[in-house]
Amino acid sequence: MQQLKRHGALSEVDETLLIELEHNSRRVTAGEILWQEGSDVELFCVLKAGWAYSFRYLDNGSMQILKVYLPGDIIGMRDFGFSKRLAGVAMINAGVICPFSPQHLCQLIRTSPTLAAGMVAIAVRQQAMLTERLVYIGRHTAQQRLGHFLYEIYLRLRRIGAVEEGRFQLPLSQEQLGDVLGLSAVHVSRTFSMLREEGLVLKERQEVFFPDPGALAKMVEFNTTYLDEALPPAFLSSD
Amino acid sequence: MQQLKRHGALSEVDETLLIELEHNSRRVTAGEILWQEGSDVELFCVLKAGWAYSFRYLDNGSMQILKVYLPGDIIGMRDFGFSKRLAGVAMINAGVICPFSPQHLCQLIRTSPTLAAGMVAIAVRQQAMLTERLVYIGRHTAQQRLGHFLYEIYLRLRRIGAVEEGRFQLPLSQEQLGDVLGLSAVHVSRTFSMLREEGLVLKERQEVFFPDPGALAKMVEFNTTYLDEALPPAFLSSD
DNA sequence: CGTAGGCTTGAGACCCCTCAAATACAGTGG
DNA sequence: CCACTGTATTTGAGGGGTCTCAAGCCTACG
Known part of the structure; x- marks a missing residue:
C-alpha cells in the first residue's frame, strides 16, 4: 500500500480509509496466540510492532510455520474469503496490533477500486513469497x-x-x-x-x-523480483 | 466465480463481463509453452480445456512445478501486479484457452465490486492451495x-x-x-x-x-476446508 | 547459585537421491 | 504386420543429507 501511495495513486478518501484501519490498537505479549486454526474469522490485523507467524499443527505434534510477519504487514488476509481460520497466528515477541473487521475490509474494497486492486496485488505478492518458499523447500x-x-x-x-x-x-x-x-x-x-x-x-x-x-x-540464487517489483502502470491509469 | 453465481451474487452486468472474458479462444497443442518466466505480462487466460502447469527452472537444470491448472481455472493471476512473469506456463496436453488482457481485468475490478472481492477470494484460495503443498512438501x-x-x-x-x-x-x-x-x-x-x-x-x-x-x-490427512469452503455471507451483503 | 530452556555436538538409522540397466510402450517406416 | 527407435517406467545398488536419540554446554533469569 505504501507503494501505491508513493505512486500518488491514492485519493484522500483512500488514505482516510487506510488510516481508519489503524484506529484501534492493542499491545500483545511475546508468545501470545492471536487465534487458532479453525476458529471463526472475526478480525484481521495490521502488525504495528513486533514479529508474528502463522502456523499449522501436524499429525506428529510438530508445527509448520507458514509465514513470518514483520511490522507493517497485514495479518490474516490468508483467511479472507473463508469463514474459519486456515492457520493459527502467534506473536514471536511483544508488539502492537491494529485489529479491523472483515466488514471493514469489504466496505473498503467496495468503496475504492484502487484499494481493491491493491488488496489483490498484496494477496498475489504473498503468494509469490509462498511460491519462493515452495521452490526452496522442495529441492534445495x-x-x-x-x-x-x-x-x-x-x-x-x-x-x-x-x-x-x-x-x-x-x-x-x-x-x-x-x-x-x-x-x-x-x-x-x-x-x-x-x-x-x-x-x-x-x-x-x-x-x-x-x-x-x-x-x-x-x-541461494536469490530472485529479488518477487519482493522489489513496483506495481505496474496499469494500476494507475483509469482506461 | 461459479460459487458466487450459485449464491446469486452476480448481477447481469457482472455475468456479461465474465462472459466477455471468454470472447476469444485459441487451440493449444500438448507441451506448448504459453509464456516463459521473465517475459512481459501481456495476458491472462481462462483454461477451457486441457491441463497446464506453471513452473520455474532451477539452477541444477531441473524444474519445479508450482501449480497444475485444470479446465475452468484462470492462468496467470499469479503475475497480476507484476510487470514480468514470475513463472513460465506450459500445456500438459492439448486444450483450449481464452486469453484476456490485464486492462480487461482491471476494468472488471473497477466496474464490479462483487467481482473484485471474488478475485481477491480466488487469489487467497490459490494461496491456500500453495500453503497445503508447502505443509506437505516440508514434513511428509x-x-x-x-x-x-x-x-x-x-x-x-x-x-x-x-x-x-x-x-x-x-x-x-x-x-x-x-x-x-x-x-x-x-x-x-x-x-x-x-x-x-x-x-x-x-x-x-x-x-x-x-x-x-x-x-x-x-x-494423507486431507483437509478439505481449503477447497470446499463456500464464500462467507459477508461477500453477499452490502452493509 | 540453581534451574530451565535453548544451543551444540556425536552416533546410528532412514529416506530419498543418483547412476545404471532392464523392461514396457508408442510412433514410425519398411 | 513387423522391426526400429525414442520415451516412459520399473528395478537394483550404493551414497549422501537429514532425522532421531542422547548427552553436554551455554545463557538467561529467578
Whole structure:
C-alpha cells in the first residue's frame, strides 16, 4: 500500500480509509496466540510492532510455520474469503496490533477500486513469497533453505528500516526456524555452523550479520523480483 | 466465480463481463509453452480445456512445478501486479484457452465490486492451495506427498465433473509429478508401487483409481476446508 | 547459585537421491 | 504386420543429507 501511495495513486478518501484501519490498537505479549486454526474469522490485523507467524499443527505434534510477519504487514488476509481460520497466528515477541473487521475490509474494497486492486496485488505478492518458499523447500539443501530465508528477512527488514550497519535482530528460535524450513532444530544448528564456517552468516545471540551479502544472495540464487517489483502502470491509469 | 453465481451474487452486468472474458479462444497443442518466466505480462487466460502447469527452472537444470491448472481455472493471476512473469506456463496436453488482457481485468475490478472481492477470494484460495503443498512438501514422506496431490486433483476434477465411476485421467508423467512434489522420477515410480501394494492407488496408463478414497484421505490427512469452503455471507451483503 | 530452556555436538538409522540397466510402450517406416 | 527407435517406467545398488536419540554446554533469569 505504501507503494501505491508513493505512486500518488491514492485519493484522500483512500488514505482516510487506510488510516481508519489503524484506529484501534492493542499491545500483545511475546508468545501470545492471536487465534487458532479453525476458529471463526472475526478480525484481521495490521502488525504495528513486533514479529508474528502463522502456523499449522501436524499429525506428529510438530508445527509448520507458514509465514513470518514483520511490522507493517497485514495479518490474516490468508483467511479472507473463508469463514474459519486456515492457520493459527502467534506473536514471536511483544508488539502492537491494529485489529479491523472483515466488514471493514469489504466496505473498503467496495468503496475504492484502487484499494481493491491493491488488496489483490498484496494477496498475489504473498503468494509469490509462498511460491519462493515452495521452490526452496522442495529441492534445495538445508544451507540454501536457511540462507534464502535469512536473506528474504534481511531484505524485508531493510525496506522498513530495521537493518543497521548490515545487522538485524532475529527473534526466532532455532526450533521455530526449523518449523519454517521443514528442518529439525538440530539440523538448523548444524546449518548455522556450516554457514559460519563458510563466512556467509554470522549470528550472535539474536543478532545476524552477513559479511558478504552478495555472496549469500548468489549462493541461494536469490530472485529479488518477487519482493522489489513496483506495481505496474496499469494500476494507475483509469482506461 | 461459479460459487458466487450459485449464491446469486452476480448481477447481469457482472455475468456479461465474465462472459466477455471468454470472447476469444485459441487451440493449444500438448507441451506448448504459453509464456516463459521473465517475459512481459501481456495476458491472462481462462483454461477451457486441457491441463497446464506453471513452473520455474532451477539452477541444477531441473524444474519445479508450482501449480497444475485444470479446465475452468484462470492462468496467470499469479503475475497480476507484476510487470514480468514470475513463472513460465506450459500445456500438459492439448486444450483450449481464452486469453484476456490485464486492462480487461482491471476494468472488471473497477466496474464490479462483487467481482473484485471474488478475485481477491480466488487469489487467497490459490494461496491456500500453495500453503497445503508447502505443509506437505516440508514434513511428509513421499507417499503422503503423492497421495495428497492425487487426492487434491481428484477432488478438483470431481467438482468439474471429470471423475467417472471413481476413475480419472492423469496426463502428467512421473517426471512431471516429481517436479511437482520435489521428488525424483525414480522415487515417484517406487512410491506408486508402494501405494498400489497398500491398496490405496491403482494406476494403469494415465487412468487413476482409488479403491478406498476414504482411506487415502485419512492416510494423507486431507483437509478439505481449503477447497470446499463456500464464500462467507459477508461477500453477499452490502452493509 | 540453581534451574530451565535453548544451543551444540556425536552416533546410528532412514529416506530419498543418483547412476545404471532392464523392461514396457508408442510412433514410425519398411 | 513387423522391426526400429525414442520415451516412459520399473528395478537394483550404493551414497549422501537429514532425522532421531542422547548427552553436554551455554545463557538467561529467578
